[in-house]
Amino acid sequence: MGISAALIARPAGWPDGDEGGRGPELDSVLGQVRRLCSTAVGDAALFSFGEAAEFAAGVEELARAVDFLQLVGAAAVDRARKEAAAADSPVLDDGYRKSGDFLRDRLQITGTEAHRRLSLAGDVLPRTGITGQILPPLHEELAAA
Numbered sequence: 001m002g003i004s005a006a007l008i009a010r011p012a013g014w015p016d017g018d019e020g021g022r023g024p025e026l027d028s029v030l031g032q033v034r035r036l037c038s039t040a041v042g043d044a045a046l047f048s049f050g051e052a053a054e055f056a057a058g059v060e061e062l063a064r065a066v067d068f069l070q071l072v073g074a075a076a077v078d079r080a081r082k083e084a085a086a087a088d089s090p091v092l093d094d095g096y097r098k099s100g101d102f103l104r105d106r107l108q109i110t111g112t113e114a115h116r117r118l119s120l121a122g123d124v125l126p127r128t129g130i131t132g133q134i135l136p137p138l139h140e141e142l143a144a145a
Contacts, residue, residue, distance in 0.1 A: 021076075033062075074103055074114070075121035 047055060078099040084092050096102040103114040127135040 071117055071121040071125060074099075074117035075125055077103060078118055078121070 044052065044055060081092065081099050081102070083089075094102060096105070100111060100114040100118055103109065103117065104111045107114070123139045124137050126137055129135045
């Protein structure tokens with residue numbers, strides 16, 4: 001499967017289909033990106049230099065936003081798993097010992113990438129204190145970048 005086919009394909013959700021926390025905004029953006037991918041090669045072949053440069057800049061901005069959302073998603077999985085463990089919830093009967101292992105298999109990424117996302121999320125996303133208050137990121141200057 002080529003890169004564009006992988007982006008356009010909609011993998012089946014897991015474990016309960018596509019139901020859950022994605023929400024209508026993410027579904028809408030995914031649909032728009034899939035449509036963009038389906039015509040991007042042909043469209044880009046007709047761009048002038050200026051249009052090509054603007055397109056590349058827009059794609060880079062999108063990639064940075066996606067990178068941020070990947071960290072948010074990884075942190076959410078890790079938080080939910082820790083809360084489930086504390087509550088002795090059956091959600092942890094998913095066969096994974098660690099959040100990184102779950103992310104690796106669920107997202108089809110390497111273990112190294114899963115660990116990188118979890119580690120970076122812990123450093124650059126706001127934290128929750130012991131009493132529930134929101135704390136700034138460990139590395140505020142990096143988070144602001």
